[in-house]
Amino acid sequence: MSEERFFVTGALGCLGAWVVRNLIQDGIPVTVYDLGSSTHRLKLIMSDDEVARINFVNGDITDLEELEKAMQNADVTNVIHLAALQVPFCRANPPLGARVNVVGTVNLFEAAKHLELKHIAYASSVAVYGRGDEYDDRIISNDAAQMPRNLYGVYKLANEGTAYIYHQDNGINSIGLRPYTVYGPGRDQGMTSTPTKAMLAAAAGKPYHISFGGYNGFQYVDDVAKIFIQAARASYDGASVFNLGGSVAHVREVVEAIDAAAPEMAGQITFEDQPLALPDGTDDNALVAAIGAVHTTPLKEGVAATIRHFKQALADDKVSLEQLSS
Numbered sequence: 001m002s003e004e005r006f007f008v009t010g011a012l013g014c015l016g017a018w019v020v021r022n023l024i025q026d027g028i029p030v031t032v033y034d035l036g037s038s039t040h041r042l043k044l045i046m047s048d049d050e051v052a053r054i055n056f057v058n059g060d061i062t063d064l065e066e067l068e069k070a071m072q073n074a075d076v077t078n079v080i081h082l083a084a085l086q087v088p089f090c091r092a093n094p095p096l097g098a099r100v101n102v103v104g105t106v107n108l109f110e111a112a113k114h115l116e117l118k119h120i121a122y123a124s125s126v127a128v129y130g131r132g133d134e135y136d137d138r139i140i141s142n143d144a145a146q147m148p149r150n151l152y153g154v155y156k157l158a159n160e161g162t163a164y165i166y167h168q169d170n171g172i173n174s175i176g177l178r179p180y181t182v183y184g185p186g187r188d189q190g191m192t193s194t195p196t197k198a199m200l201a202a203a204a205g206k207p208y209h210i211s212f213g214g215y216n217g218f219q220y221v222d223d224v225a226k227i228f229i230q231a232a233r234a235s236y237d238g239a240s241v242f243n244l245g246g247s248v249a250h251v252r253e254v255v256e257a258i259d260a261a262a263p264e265m266a267g268q269i270t271f272e273d274q275p276l277a278l279p280d281g282t283d284d285n286a287l288v289a290a291i292g293a294v295h296t297t298p299l300k301e302g303v304a305a306t307i308r309h310f311k312q313a314l315a316d317d318k319v320s321l322e323q324l325s326s
């Protein structure tokens, strides 16, 4: 019997599904706390037997009482907090974005305080940083100046402050992680989801135009999920937030990797030659110093694995092409 019992908020999402997959495959009990009801991402990457081993709680992160009850019922030992609304959803409805992303994170820390939990891993974002041309370095380190350029980034910055104060006032340790462009099976929504949609389109034999260009930090979803689990297990004293590494590459290189994995689609996957308002990449030196070595799947390999996975999922009718038009 495992001594660990994980509680993962937002685990019906892309990163959450991969976190849950890793834990379930290792025989660790997991409670999924999510407002959504669609298990399509879990089913895309897990067998029915594996999905059946998950404890699901349909709950809202903005409801402290409900959240705390779910954490208590799960007798939780390790927490990974991922529930959030991504950039387009925060842009469409800023008050709701603030409730879910900011109040939701305060609720998580407040519940942890009541339940005397002493460690939390949670998702921040590269969006706490400013535009690339505002920094001297192309690839920025952990302590680069934070100057978010959208409300989502402002909310994530607030969460980092929340974590800091709960450590100062209540001794709750935390590790926040700042993913950049996560890609891989299940990445079907959010501002930086179009490279993955291009991989799905290529697997389906359909043309696709990626919505941005320039350099990005591309991070394979399974690597990021494993880092969250590592961070949730770390015995860490403090409240720190770390950049992730991954592959710093131009979107052109992603298209080349897609063409290499699906040569029949060469020339049909294109990109908008407009960089995101973010630095070219982030480095994970501080993270590695804090929690130890982390695995980085090379971009070409991650893209090829994603396209292979999508081809199989299309054959098994486990993925919809509707997302290509959203």
Ligand SMILES: NC(=O)c1ccc[n+]([C@@H]2O[C@H](COP(=O)([O-])OP(=O)(O)OC[C@H]3O[C@@H](n4cnc5c(N)ncnc54)[C@H](O)[C@@H]3O)[C@@H](O)[C@H]2O)c1
Pocket: 009, 010, 011, 012, 013, 014, 015, 016, 033, 034, 035, 036, 059, 060, 061, 062, 081, 082, 083, 084, 085, 086, 100, 104, 123, 124, 125, 126, 178, 179, 180, 181, 182, 183, 189, 190, 192
């Ligand atoms: N994917 C990326 O590239 C990326 C980059 C930087 C940061 N992040 C952060 O990582 C985390 C996970 O990202 P993802 O790509 O898996 O996101 P996602 O959008 O796929 O999943 C988010 C999940 O949160 C759930 N959720 C939304 N509102 C909720 C509420 N009120 N209560 C409970 N659950 C709620 C949704 O139902 C969804 O399942 C998020 O915090 C995101 O901001 C992601």
